[in-house]
Amino acid sequence: MTVNGSRWSGDVPARQTLCDFLRDELELTGTHVGCEQGACGACTILGDGEAVRSCLMLAVQADGMELTTIEGMGEPGNLSTLQAAFLRHRAFQCGFCTPGFLASAAEILGSGRRYSRRELRDMLSGNVCRCTGYEPIVEAVFECQR
Amino acid sequence: MKPPPFEYHRPETLDEALAIMAEHGDQAMPLAGGQSLIPLLAMRLVRPGRIVDLSRVGELQQVSVAEGRVSIGAMARQRDIEHDPRMPGLVRVAVPHIGHFQIRNRGTVGGSLSHMDPAAEWPAIALALDAVMVAASVRGRRDITADAFMIGPQMTSLEPEELLVEVVLPMRTEGFGFAEVTRRGLGDFALAGAACQDKAVVVFGVGLRPQRLRVVEDFLNRGGGTRAEISAVAASEIQATDAIHTSSHYRRVVAAALVGAVIEESQARGGVA
Amino acid sequence: MPEVGTDNRELLVTGRGRFIADIAPDDCVDVCFVRSPLPHAVIRSVRLSSSQATWGAELGLQPLSLEAGAMVTTLWHPMPTERVRYVGEPVAMSWGASRYEAEDLAEAISVDYAALPPGTPLHDEAPDDVLFSRSFDSGGVDEAMAQAHLVVERTFKAARQSALPLEGRGVVADHDETSGVTTLWTSTQLPHLVRRGVAHALGAPESSVRVMVPHVGGGFGLKATLYVEEIALAALARRLGTPVRWIEDRTENLLAGTHGHDTRVSLRVAVGVDGRVHAIDADVLADVGAYSVWPGTAVIEPAIAAFSLFGPYALEAVRFRARAAASSRSPVGPCRGIGHNAAVFATERVMDVVAAELGIDPLEVRRRNAVRDFPWTSPTGRELDSGDYLALIRRLEEASNYQGLLREQAQARSEGRLVGIGVSLFNEITASGSADYRRRGVTSVPGTDAARVVVTAEGRVEIYTSAADAGQGHAETYRTLAERELGLRPEEVDVIEGDTALCPEGSGTFISRGAVGVMESVVEALRKAAKEDFEPGTDVTHVHDPSQVYPSGAHLAVVEVDPVGHVPHVVRYVAIEDCGRMLDRDLVEGQVRGGIAMGIGEMLLEEHTYSEDGQLLTSSLRHYLPPLAPDVPAVEIHHLESLSPITALGSKGVGEAGTIGAFGAIANAVVDAVGPLGAELTELPYSPERILGAVRGEPPRVAS
Known part of the structure; x- marks a missing residue:
């Protein structure tokens, strides 16, 4: 592999x-x-x-x-666009869920489709975050669609 | 929460797979997408001596359309079915409700049917469409009606040495309806659901297996009635059981309301009900 | 986890963090616990069947006695040898080169149990199963009831839940023969208390235990007690002389991590003709599970619940009885908003009942009852330090466009939709100090918070604190503080937390003390260091003993219930928060938003259910349901900053406020949504099942 x-x-x-x-x-x-x-x-x-x-x-x-x-997907000092957006939007607190969200979001973004915030919430419903209340995660992914 | 030890087989052909199943019978479990089996292994709720990974059996991944029927290989992924324009209408509307997209990326049609979760979509689809389930073993193939296939939670009429290899559905693009109630959006498990194709009506997520509502179907055949009347007939027919967070009363009442809704939806889609 | 030089957040977003499961010393063995399958049983015998297994009788762990004053003195038995008291209680352990092998060996261990009949008292010392009982009477309650225009009588029940941090617990222990020190890496909110408790249980000096905290994947209270597994791993490391590690799986987490809430509040409330609430008479009963966990968890939930009833309202008389009852279920520990949640739920429901009975608008009835003059001393002796509750209500009314919402709701109702608006006004107690713990008879919890500031030879400023971060952003906060208060550059500040060998002793991270006690100690230590001009060699420590302060807030939720499935959906959420001075608005809003999400989950989704024979039915995430992205709306947050006069910066703590406020606003919004159908809901969570049941068992209306 x-x-x-x-x-x-x-x-x-x-x-x-x-x-x-x-x-x-x-x-x-x-x-x-x-x-x-x-x-x-x-x-x-x-x-x-x-x-x-x-x-x-x-x-x-x-x-x-x-x-x-x-x-x-990226490393400190050389973040991916999505990782940078997660950092900027504070899309994590403890950081435990973050790797999974980044993988799910990568496929969503890879589709090239533009989703509304509401659609993104549905698309991201396969990942649990217990810290942020999801909003900053949705915002970070939404922003990266541009 | 780690799987117990097992022998691992990865056959390249169906014959090879069936030979392993024939030899090891009760001891072997087929591994399709693994989205239900792997957690059962990890919780050690099942402990097969052998796992037969079907992912390399190309024959099982085929999807074909002929003479008004769609044949779906058991190893076809939900993801591929979801985006396949050749699918019947009921399949197209129901499959996006199966888990989250990450699960549909790995989960298979045959895996879902063989796992037989009473709240799952595929058994309900199969029952509403009068699907034919094709089982195979070294002794040959046999057709099983959807109704005869599903027995109860994680129980099907497959023999230990048999594999579900194909599901055959009628190609219907109108006259269908599908609805389910979940607590947490599209991908969540159904608290109750209903599906129909023309006058075939099914509820799921209410009892030990999906239920065809024959009394409701008779009612429709005799001319039917208002949505509320249909729901009332359904409520008296549905056999619901208690679940952890929902009572049989809730499941019956909500599924009955959904039956009225899906029949109305199917009529709007040109159904003959 | 120390944060030296780099910003840990970049590590976390690239998968370079170090959580407990990422720590695997060479030659380390993985441990699996064998847990009780029965709720209450005598252990007749244990057969280990392998040399890589052990149990309590071999480990010789001491039961710990519990000390809180008003509590019945019971013992807490880590790895009990005689009796098990809940499903999931650790009884034996096995180990192997991997968790897989450890689980194989665990299956070979056989424990012979004799089940005890239901109703058998759990502790000989508490034949009635009551572990804690406290009564309070300010006087004047009966008179107020007699004179009342209206007496509202209701009982409410907050569900048994899990704090459910996404990362479970975990422990890695390594014993060094030469120094005699056992190093314990553990995913905890309480490094110093764990050290004390483990040493105590091992019968070893505290100096022989060092606790280190790696990155913590969320705590929310679940990681704020001492656990059997921490003690057992330390004992095993000492016995084997090799590193040992145990990583909790989700089933264990739901079964044997502490649960939260599970509290029943019965209220009688005396109300005047103008909607003023004059007096309450309350009975609070918390099911605290099998044990009060050292140093005394049983007290917290019922005591805080009782004292928090009608917190922001100017009552004249209060009487309550608060009790903790043992049951053969997982012990109840802290859980974001502990005690407050049940109190705010009951209080805010009653305020809406009063409003409805007297035909007063819900916001107006709160306005009439809110405390106006600060500081204010409640009949129970709480001293509210600061706040502006009328301003909170006013801001909520404006920010939500309340009048417009009422019009929209009327329109929606005329279309047959089930739309509800709910509001809540609340305050909460944060940062208990030493006096509070001593008054309750607790000596193990220091109640203090501490910070040490060291200036190194090369001139870098090191901040050591007694707290432990679980995602709240401590290091970032301290750096901001150092910059804003003392003009230090953030990049020259290193923050070291979660290492008992390096950090000053203190209470840890719970009861929202981070922004109060800990921050105050950091500020004071920095100020002391500033007096020495941050000269290399400066080494100052400040221990702060906080007094309780009272952040507050007002929330509004709009909920729509679907008329077929009766599934509630939160469609709008407005929060006005007053946590005093905010050091970092983004971090505050992160806490509020996350807290509200948890509140929505606990109000609508999350519930532990046991079968009649005592088995937990919700031991996986198929049945225990945390909220997902579609369940939580974008939260509109607004701030008031009424500074606390008794903290150095005027801050008041914010870790739990979101959850607490949601217990009132969501409750009222759901009941308001189905109110036209005659429904009253008193038991959480407000599940589709309960909502349907509440509309009098009628079949759902079929929208046409």
Whole structure:
């Protein structure tokens, strides 16, 4: 598989979930585990450009896929447009949900469609944020549609 | 919350998959999109000795249209179905309600039907459209009616060595209606739902499996009535059970109201009801 | 987490933060707990079946006695060996090279239980299951009731809920034989208290425990108690001599993290013909779960609820009885707005009932009852330091275009829509100091907050505090403070929190004390350092013992209930906040907005439900429902800044206000929406099920 542009190959335990593989094996701990049942969205990453729950996949299912985690979206001093918007709008407080929101938003923005704020709220309803009340997140994504 | 150990198989062809299922029967579980199975594994609510990953079986991903019928391979993803213009109208309006888009990116039609969550959309769609479920095993294929397929929560009439390989739906682009009530927007689990295709009426998320409302259908066949009258007939027919946050009373009353709404919607869409 | 040089927020937005699950020392083993499957049972025997497992009898942990004055003296048993008291209580633990292996080993542990019959008292010391009882009577209540034009009598019930930080708890422990120090990384709001409690339970000196707090993925009160798992991990690290780690999963979090609220408030209220409320007679009963957790959680919810009733209103007489009852459920701990939520819910519903009974507008009835002169001493002895409640109401009326809203509502109703408008006026108590804790008999919580300012040889300013950040933005606030108060450049200020070896002792982060006690100690320490011109070598500490202050607010919500599913939707929300002086408006608004979102969730969605045989039915996020983006509207926030005369900067704290205000505004808006159908709702959350039930069991009207 390819993770953030780097090839990786090797054996994984069959039962290991993709999020645990990313965190424990590749030490990409920016992918956060919030519920392990696909409900909270914290572990969302991009798989072949689509937002997927890394807790709802076995690592072995990602064989041959191209994955992007938050570590591949930007870095301190070199933020992506979306990350910069999250920072500017204060679209996070504790930061635990942020990687998942960024992955979901990346697919939404990648569609090239312009959504209204109301539509964005629906589109973003697959991720839980317990801190911000969502408004700054919606605003940050809305702004990046331009 | 971590899966127990299991043997992992990833067959490349359907025959290979069926051979594994035949050999290991009760011990093996097919893995489709995994959006329901992986949490069940993580909570150790199921502990199959073997997991048969169907993601590489190309035959199961085909979608074809012929003679007024649509055949959907069991491994077709919700995401692809959602954006496929060849789908029946009921499918097009119902599929966006399945989970959130991240779930639809991985979840499959066959996975959803085989998982048989009573609040899920696909079993209701299949029942309303009189879908034919095609099951396969090394012994051959058989057709199962949607009604005979679904038994109860996480229970279908598939034999242990069988796989659901295909769902066949009539190509109907009018006369359908679909509505569900959720607490938290489009992607949330339905508190109650209703679907109809012409005079076939189904409620879901109210009991142990989706229910065809034959009495309501008879009522419609005899000429029907006002929306309120239809809802009243539905309310007396719906078999609802209590859930954690909703009583059987709530589910019955709300589903009955939705039945009236979806029939009106189907009539507005040129239905024959 | 220390914040040296860089802004941590850039780390967080790029996935470079370090949360508890990201800490994995070499050779570390992962731990899994075996938890009680029964609500109340005797442990007959435990068979471990592996050398990588242990339980309480082997760990030899001491039960901790609870100390709060008015409380029945019970014991808190970490890893009990004789009896379990709630489903999810940790009984044994296993460990392996991964959590996967630890879970495999946990399955091999067998515990033989003998279930105790329902109704068996949970604690021998409390045969009636009452862990805390307190009565208060100012005098004059009976007279006021006798003379009242109207006596309103109602009972309200706030649900059992979870604070549900998105990150669960977690502990990593490592024992160093050479120094004898056990280092405990834990996702907590209370570094110093955890250190004290763990040492206490281990029977070890406090100096042998060092607590460090990494990035914390939200707390909201759930991480503001000492936990069994913290004690157990420390004990295991000492035994094994290798690092051990336990990362809570969501099921454990919902099952065994502290719950919140679960409080019933029964009220009799004496009202004059003009709508003035003269006296209240209240009975507050909180179900606090299986234990009062060290150092005494059982007191907090019922006591704060009772004292907060009719908080912003000028009552003349008050009588209450407040009790905490034990039950075989998860212990109840702090949860954003603790006690206030149930009180504001009951109070604000009653104010609307008074308004309706007497034909007075809801805003007007609040205006007539609001405290006008500050400082003001309530019949219960609360000293409201500052505020301008009439201005809050006036601002709310203007900002919401209240009269216009009423017209829109009338129009919507004429179209058959179920639209409701709800308002609330509230205040809250923040920042309890040492005197308050000692009065309640609590000696373990210092009640103080502390900051130390050190100027390094190269001239950088280091701020150490006793608090721990969980996303509130402490470092940013202190840097702003250092810049604005003393002209320091933010980039030369380093902030170090969450390390008991480096930071001065203090209470931690709870009861919205950050903007009061902690900030005050930072300001004073900086001022002391300024007197030394921030010369290299300057090293000053300031310990502040705060007095309680009372931020306030007025909220308005518009809710529409769909006539088929009876699902309530919040369509508009206006909040007027007065938290005194704001140091950083963005951070304040972030707290308010997030607090309101949590309030909306707790009012409309979130609810723990137990089966008749004591099993928690809501132990996953399929059934425990936090609000999602479509459930929370854009919140319109306006500010008043009535400065507190008793804090250094005039600030009053803001962490919980949003949630507290929502309990009144949302409650009233939903009831107003279905009011024309004759509905009254007294039990939270206002779920579709309850709303439908409230409209007298009639089938939903079918809109045509």
